[in-house]
Amino acid sequence: VCRRFHRLVARNIVPTGFTKGNRTLEGLPSTYTESDGEADTLEIRLEDAPSHLEITLFYTVFNGYDAIARSALFMNSGGQPVKILKALSMSVDMRRSDYDLLQLSGAWARERQVCRRPLAAGMQSVESRRGASSAQQNPFVALL
Incomplete structure (x- = not known):
């Protein structure tokens, strides 16, 4: 943009x-x-x-x-094309540090394997460089 x-x-x-x-x-x-x-x-x-x-x-x-x-x-709503270069996801600052991060990853024929780990200090991210979600990485994260 x-x-x-x-x-x-x-x-x-x-x-x-x-x-x-x-x-x-x-x-x-x-x-x-x-x-x-x-x-x-x-x-x-x-x-x-x-x-x-x-x-x-x-x-x-x-x-x-x-x-x-x-x-x-x-x-x-304009007459000219618009190119979206980047649409970032959100960030959340947490006051407590005793959460677990849950994400879904996998491989062919093993989609959506639950991966749970303690939430660590610093940046946590879940990403795929394929340009789309896939069996290897699902765009989902939960804090427990």
Whole structure:
């Protein structure tokens, strides 16, 4: 995206409110609920008028679970193509240090093997350099 977008987007925040239920990600793996009463979703729209780019952030809280799902939707309402160079995931600062990090990795015919380890000081990351999720690395992490 153009360099100015990152600076301008923080000044153009449009809270759109809460909705009942969970937003499904068409064509992508995602969390789901059986009924709308099982989750609440906060939507926040970030706008950059010069580039005509909007990003809607979705934060879903699942009732009865200590879990939040996050996703982003990029919309180009301008006439020019926009190239997204990078869309970073989130970072969380933790006050306690007695958590375990759970992730899913694997190989062909051994998908989604549970890997659990103590959360250590410093940066923790789960990544794949293939450009897509795969049997080797699934884009999932949980703190226990």
